[in-house]
Amino acid sequence: DGGITQSPKYLFRKEGQNVTLSCEQNLNHDAMYWYRQDPGQGLRLIYYSQIVNDFQKGDIAEGYSVSREKKESFPLTVTSAQKNPTAFYLCASSAQGRETSPLHFGNGTRLTVT
Amino acid sequence: DAKTTQPNSMESNEEEPVHLPCNHSTISGTDYIHWYRQLPSQGPEYVIHGLTSNVNNRMASLAIAEDRKSSTLILHRATLRDAAVYYCILRDDTDKLIFGTGTRLQVFP
Numbered sequence: 001d002g003g004i005t006q007s008p009k010y011l012f013r014k015e016g017q018n019v020t021l022s023c024e025q026n027l028n029h030d031a032m033y034w035y036r037q038d039p040g041q042g043l044r045l046i047y048y049s050q051i052v053n054d055f056q057k058g059d060i061a062e063g064y065s066v067s068r069e070k071k072e073s074f075p076l077t078v079t080s081a082q083k084n085p086t087a088f089y090l091c092a093s094s095a096q097g098r099e100t101s102p103l104h105f106g107n108g109t110r111l112t113v114t
Numbered sequence: 115d116a117k118t119t120q121p122n123s124m125e126s127n128e129e130e131p132v133h134l135p136c137n138h139s140t141i142s143g144t145d146y147i148h149w150y151r152q153l154p155s156q157g158p159e160y161v162i163h164g165l166t167s168n169v170n171n172r173m174a175s176l177a178i179a180e181d182r183k184s185s186t187l188i189l190h191r192a193t194l195r196d197a198a199v200y201y202c203i204l205r206d207d208t209d210k211l212i213f214g215t216g217t218r219l220q221v222f223p
Contacts, residue, residue: 004157031209042201042215043158050209058210090157099146099165099205105157 003027006091006106013085013113021076021109023091030096032074033103036060037088049074050096078111085113117141118202123218126192134187134217136202141182146205149176149187151198152216158201161187197221 004025013019025032031050035043035058045058049068063082068074074093078085089109095101119137126132138147146165150158162169162176164185169176175188189196201216 033211035213042199043213045210045212048209048211056210059212088155092157094209096209099144099207100163101205102148102160102163103150103158103211105159107157108155110155 004091004093004104004106006089006109008109009107011109011111013111015113016080017113018080019078019085019111019113021078021089021091021111023074023076023106024072025074025093025104026072027093027104028071029093029104030071031094032068033092033094034058034064034066034074034076035090035092037090037108043090046076078113085111087111117204117212118214120200120202120214120217122215123220125220125222126189127222128194129191132189132192132196132219132221134189134200134202134219135184136186137184138202138204139183141204142206144206147176147178147182147185148203148205149174150201150203150213151196152201153198161200163205192219192221194221194223 007022033048034046044060047066049055065077092103092105094103148163149161152158164176177186199216199218
């Protein structure tokens with residue numbers, strides 16, 4: 001079945017450590033996204049990528065980094081510079097630049113930093 | 115900032131119709147209106163989208179105002195499984211997709 005896989009589902013880290021969240025898709029989509037969601041809040045865009053080897057900052061990119069070396073993969077690194085990293089992280093993909101294309105979301109990674 | 119505004123919460127009884135409103139007064143002529151819903155601890159799922167005409171699918175209907183500055187997602191008969199947060203977003207060709215805070219729908223038996 002085609003879809004988006006985020007791993008792990010739960011992740012625990014100590015403050016000051018960098019951590020990388022995995023996102024893989026087999027939908028052959030060009031565009032991929034990372035969103036952050038805090039309890040009771042909506043989704044906020046961290047980074048997005050329209051094509052391999054290219055990505056753009058979203059509204060809250062500070063303290064995060066991404067890479068897009070392969071079409072299927074868009075890993076997100078939460079660095080120690082991110083002041084409040086504990087959150088629910090969602091990855092999504094869609095056909096690039098097509099207004100009618102829906103987003104397909106993974107089931108998220110819940111990161112807890114103590 | 116989100117380009118859409120929605121009420122924070124709405125309530126419905128099971129098997130009654132639900133009308134979820136969305137305002138998008140700054141919509142441009144080529145923006146599509148998309149709706150998603152999110153169940154607890156899951157990623158959002160696509161519901162429906164439209165441009166100008168009203169749209170129907172197996173999940174819901176989308177009614178779009180003539181001036182396109184607002185739209186309404188219609189669930190014809192709410193079930194307990196429809197309890198979720200519903201997001202209305204505008205999609206253009208830039209791929210920068212901004213979600214607002216959505217509407218939390220409660221469905222009572």
